[in-house]
Amino acid sequence: AQRVTQPEKLLSVFKGAPVELKCNYSYSGSPELFWYVQYSRQRLQLLLRHISRESIKGFTADLNKGETSFHLKKPFAQEEDSAMYYCALSSVGAQKLVFGQGTRLTINP
């Protein structure tokens, strides 16, 4: 079965500090991993996906198949990064995503 775990419900860091949001998954096949973000009063939207290997808004995430992790990182947090972040997984060719529980990130000034 596919499962995504985000161990931190809440994460608070100061502006300018590094940020890491943790995501672990369980899946026996070849997964596709994503991070979605929901800013206050906005709809949920895709932040990045592992296959594109892009850096979006300064965030990066590396798929570590050995540790079954896909942690989201940013070296210097900004106040506008405050949001709800969801890690998600799908199997290759599948239609649906399985989401984690979400982490609410707060950046303090």
Next chain:
Amino acid sequence: DVKVTQSSRYLVKRTGEKVFLECVQDMDHENMFWYRQDPGLGLRLIYFSYDVKMKEKGDIPEGYSVSREKKERFSLILESASTNQTSMYLCASSLWTGELFFGEGSRLTVL
């Protein structure tokens, strides 16, 4: 720009009422989804559809049904609403797996 529109932002219903949540997308996407979003539980898939008149159960289909008579419209139906169905409901669409485009959500309160 993809637009997914959920007809009702806020609804208040009584236990036992039948509830319809409507979702329309304007980008000719094959796939449509209904999730519910609860604090601490994340998003859980209720139903999804990959074609007109086709539907598949997600992880928590009990108490819900869906209808997809037209490609652009995907409706979620609560036959007899219960208090444990109080939640935020998110509709999404996609062309292929991965980039889901979400609506703004429908917050349902069942009294």
